[in-house]
Amino acid sequence: MPLTERLFVRDRNGDEKGVREPIASSSDSRDGELYFEPKRVYRRSTDNSSRSSLVRVYSENERANFDQVTGSRIYDDLKHRPIPSDGKIAAETDGRSVREAQRSRKRRLSLNESHYGDMQDEYIPDLDFSEAVLQWQSEDSGSPAVLSQKLRNDSSNATPTRFPGSITRTNTWSTDREPNSGSVSPNSSYVFDSSHAQVEPIPLPNASNSVSIITPLSASEVNKSIAGSETNPSDLDPFKHGHLASSFLPRKASRRRTSVCESYNSASSSLTYLPDNTVSIIAELKMTPEEVLELIGKLPHDFVYMPYSQRKKVILDLIPNKDYKLLMSVIKKLMLKSTRSSVSISKNSLPAAATTAKSRHGSVASQFLSSFSPAGVTSTPSASSVRPDDKGMEIMGYSLGKVIGFGAWGMIRECHDLETGCVKAMKIVRFRNNMKVKNQVLKEVSIWKELHHQNILPLLQWKLNDDYAMYCLTERIHDGTIYDLVISWGEYNTSKIDLVTRCKLTIILCLQLTSALKYMHKKYIAHGDVKLENCLLEKQSAPAQWKVFLCDFGMSCRYKHCEGFSVDADSDSEPLANRPECSYTQISTYMEKNKIANQLNEPLPFHRSRSSSGLRQNNRLIKFHKIMKNKKLTRDDTPLGISSLPKTYGPALTSARIGNSSFPSLRQIASQSTVLTPTMDMTSPHQATGDETRTVGPDPHSHIGSLPYAAPELLEPSPPPLGPAADIWALGVTLYTMLTGKLPFKHDYEPRMRAMIASGKFDRKALETVCCVTTENTDATTRDGQDRPRFTGLYKALMGCLASDMNQRWELDTIEISLKEDLMKLSPLYN
Numbered sequence: 001m002p003l004t005e006r007l008f009v010r011d012r013n014g015d016e017k018g019v020r021e022p023i024a025s026s027s028d029s030r031d032g033e034l035y036f037e038p039k040r041v042y043r044r045s046t047d048n049s050s051r052s053s054l055v056r057v058y059s060e061n062e063r064a065n066f067d068q069v070t071g072s073r074i075y076d077d078l079k080h081r082p083i084p085s086d087g088k089i090a091a092e093t094d095g096r097s098v099r100e101a102q103r104s105r106k107r108r109l110s111l112n113e114s115h116y117g118d119m120q121d122e123y124i125p126d127l128d129f130s131e132a133v134l135q136w137q138s139e140d141s142g143s144p145a146v147l148s149q150k151l152r153n154d155s156s157n158a159t160p161t162r163f164p165g166s167i168t169r170t171n172t173w174s175t176d177r178e179p180n181s182g183s184v185s186p187n188s189s190y191v192f193d194s195s196h197a198q199v200e201p202i203p204l205p206n207a208s209n210s211v212s213i214i215t216p217l218s219a220s221e222v223n224k225s226i227a228g229s230e231t232n233p234s235d236l237d238p239f240k241h242g243h244l245a246s247s248f249l250p251r252k253a254s255r256r257r258t259s260v261c262e263s264y265n266s267a268s269s270s271l272t273y274l275p276d277n278t279v280s281i282i283a284e285l286k287m288t289p290e291e292v293l294e295l296i297g298k299l300p301h302d303f304v305y306m307p308y309s310q311r312k313k314v315i316l317d318l319i320p321n322k323d324y325k326l327l328m329s330v331i332k333k334l335m336l337k338s339t340r341s342s343v344s345i346s347k348n349s350l351p352a353a354a355t356t357a358k359s360r361h362g363s364v365a366s367q368f369l370s371s372f373s374p375a376g377v378t379s380t381p382s383a384s385s386v387r388p389d390d391k392g393m394e395i396m397g398y399s400l401g402k403v404i405g406f407g408a409w410g411m412i413r414e415c416h417d418l419e420t421g422c423v424k425a426m427k428i429v430r431f432r433n434n435m436k437v438k439n440q441v442l443k444e445v446s447i448w449k450e451l452h453h454q455n456i457l458p459l460l461q462w463k464l465n466d467d468y469a470m471y472c473l474t475e476r477i478h479d480g481t482i483y484d485l486v487i488s489w490g491e492y493n494t495s496k497i498d499l500v501t502r503c504k505l506t507i508i509l510c511l512q513l514t515s516a517l518k519y520m521h522k523k524y525i526a527h528g529d530v531k532l533e534n535c536l537l538e539k540q541s542a543p544a545q546w547k548v549f550l551c552d553f554g555m556s557c558r559y560k561h562c563e564g565f566s567v568d569a570d571s572d573s574e575p576l577a578n579r580p581e582c583s584y585t586q587i588s589t590y591m592e593k594n595k596i597a598n599q600l601n602e603p604l605p606f607h608r609s610r611s612s613s614g615l616r617q618n619n620r621l622i623k624f625h626k627i628m629k630n631k632k633l634t635r636d637d638t639p640l641g642i643s644s645l646p647k648t649y650g651p652a653l654t655s656a657r658i659g660n661s662s663f664p665s666l667r668q669i670a671s672q673s674t675v676l677t678p679t680m681d682m683t684s685p686h687q688a689t690g691d692e693t694r695t696v697g698p699d700p701h702s703h704i705g706s707l708p709y710a711a712p713e714l715l716e717p718s719p720p721p722l723g724p725a726a727d728i729w730a731l732g733v734t735l736y737t738m739l740t741g742k743l744p745f746k747h748d749y750e751p752r753m754r755a756m757i758a759s760g761k762f763d764r765k766a767l768e769t770v771c772c773v774t775t776e777n778t779d780a781t782t783r784d785g786q787d788r789p790r791f792t793g794l795y796k797a798l799m800g801c802l803a804s805d806m807n808q809r810w811e812l813d814t815i816e817i818s819l820k821e822d823l824m825k826l827s828p829l830y831n
């Protein structure tokens with residue numbers, strides 16, 4: 001008995017024997033009616049425990065990503081951001097993220113399987129699987145396995161049509177099947193064998209015509225991508241050539257491409273119910289979306305209700321040189337999906353359904369297909385097919401052009417000044433009716449617009465389209481990101497540029513990042529998501545003139561700037577009330593609760609040494625943290641502890657973060673939360689309701705921008721508020737990755753990765769080799785035989801960034817000085 005399952009579609013003529021997906025069901029059949037009768041893959045049956053046991057057994061890690069009560073996914077493991085908890089919204093408006101997360105989960109599962117064997121995924125204790133299947137077969141003659149066999153025997157032509165990339169279904173025992181429908185719910189949690197493969201680049205509809213959309217790899221993919229880099233070393237030495245080939249090329253090769261279709265399944269797309277693999281099918285057909293659209297336009301009105309043989313004939317007549325089966329599957333998906341979205345086809349409602357189907361399918365299909373096309377170019381006359389953020393649309397005096405980047409909630413398009421033709425970039429965050437995303441982007445803009453620094457991507461203009469999207473006009477940066485650069489360099493042991501050059505360039509770029517962060521921190525703003533992908537690169541002929549622009553302030557937040565805790569003594573005179581989003585109350589509560597206020601009110605030696613000597617750990621913030629540490633706080637000691645988590649914590653935000661916690665109790669609390677937090681401003685103190693009126697501090701798990709870059713303290717059950725130390729840690733991770741070509745903390749199994757971060761253990765040998773600081777390193781010469789300079793300052797700065805104890809972590813000034821010392825020491829040859 002194979003574990004795979006196949007669903008079948010039969011028409012009256014018995015022509016079509018196999019399909020891949022249940023699209024609609026009908027218990028009745030009639031002449032000429034195309035109906036789908038996916039077989040009972042799994043029936044939830046109270047009297048058959050074996051069968052009902054056949055649910056997917058999630059690992060603890062996976063389980064952490066799901067709400068334990070509702071079972072809905074609560075954590076986007078690519079972005080480590082909450083998936084909107086409103087199931088409907090999540091499903092309908094965040095299709096791309098959910099889909100991405102699902103793919104990621106599947107990928108992780110497959111990795112887990114390879115690491116831990118299949119046990120983790122499918123093993124069900126005490127279940128005799130073969131016995132259960134036999135019993136199931138005998139009980140249910142209509143079981144898919146039996147029918148599958150019957151069909152195979154019945155017809156020599158019964159080879160089921162196979163979708164590219166979704167050949168079989170694995171044992172997809174779903175519990176969310178529609179009861180008594182005789183079919184599997186369209187929302188069933190089917191797992192396609194090929195879903196793992198679909199994680200890999202999704203082919204674009206037409207390589208030549210389509211926009212190449214590139215999304216950053218998830219952090220967990222960095223190593224693999226780096227390892228897979230095939231850039232020609234000779235093209236990569238910036239000091240030899242002065243100017244690198246566009247870093248976009250290795251980026252294209254190494255990054256996952258996201259289909260345009262997927263983009264429209266993002267935050268608020270109405271097309272999220274469209275099948276995942278439609279785009280790849282169109283690509284396989286070697287057709288453009290416009291051609292498919294044109295073809296749909298030529299089909300007879302009742303095409304969808306024609307017998308299979310007639311549909312086949314129509315298709316072959318219209319377009320003889322294409323794979324008609326694939327074409328039919330695309331058309332069927334587009335037509336019937338849209339039909340089903342508004343009405344279910346049943347024998348009683350057929351005429352109405354047919355009408356509705358006809359009136360809608362064109363619309364949805366053309367909307368879908370037009371999403372590939374520039375606005376106005378599409379052949380559909382439907383006004384609804386044009387979106388405000390389509391290519392060709394005009395925003396703030398700029399015409400939107402091709403997509404140049406993708407984020408969790410939006411895209412970045414190139415755009416052109418309508419008068420001057422000047423090229424800029426437009427970041428578009430589409431939120432539609434998703435208030436959480438809207439508030440998040442409002443916060444992003446409120447912070448971003450305040451930032452004016454030579455190494456920070458400027459926000460030139462912004463516009464809020466109140467019920468659709470936020471548009472942010474910014475400079476167009478042409479040479480990719482530092483991520484791309486690192487990919488092109490490869491890993492240190494097979495580095496495609498010499499290690500001295502690598503160290504020097506790293507220092508040059510890191511100094512700019514340090515400068516940007518110093519500026520932000522001076523404004524009491526923590527970036528919150530420092531990573532390779534958020535460092536845009538503008539190259540000049542001389543590498544020393546390369547420029548970095550820090551971007552993406554979606555995770556940024558203001559941190560406390562309070563009497564006694566200021567990291568900037570100059571601003572202490574500013575009244576608290578005037579300080580933006582000051583978390584004084586939060587700190588006070590924190591202090592009061594722990595009875596440390598008196599200690600902190602003692603005058604502390606506060607000076608911001610600008611000298612190069614050693615660490616400066618004597619500011620009040622550090623003192624504060626030290627005191628907290630010495631108190632050996634327990635969870636209940638802290639205002640952010642479990643006992644003080646208010647019921648008002650929003651499920652979307654809090655559940656997502658806490659839900660990911662390895663502490664079941666935290667997840668439980670998160671799942672019990674019912675009230676949405678008003679905004680996603682993670683810096684705003686959350687007020688408890690009722691008797692508990694005190695401020696309890698920010699969501700403790702809301703500060704993780706990207707897990708591999710997360711500082712250890714952020715992973716604690718009661719993490720401190722986000723502050724500069726977390727950025728400095730992330731800078732250290734960035735530095736390390738630039739130098740070695742691999743992330744310091746990396747594991748496919750998330751809890752393991754968290755443990756690695758918490759322990760602060762990483763491969764120092766690699767770092768020593770690159771920086772040439774170990775005495776064991778005998779190969780301390782450059783490629784041309786000269787003595788290799790030792791990058792002691794760089795090494796020390798990095799170790800200072802990656803100090804597990806945030807109290808020991810270096811400050812940006814110290815890091816800067818240490819890096820500059822190395823640069824000065826370099827012989828003129830390297831300057």
Ligand SMILES: Nc1ncnc2c1ncn2[C@@H]1O[C@H](COP(=O)(O)OP(=O)(O)OP(=O)(O)O)[C@@H](O)[C@H]1O
Pocket residue numbers: 079216404405406407408409410411412425427457474475476477478480481533534536551552553554
């Ligand atoms: N001004 C720009 N010029 C060129 N490319 C850009 C520009 N801004 C962003 N990009 C590209 O788009 C990608 C995503 O941008 P950004 O990080 O700002 O979007 P986001 O939606 O905030 O993403 P995230 O999901 O990481 O928060 C960047 O990694 C970069 O490759």
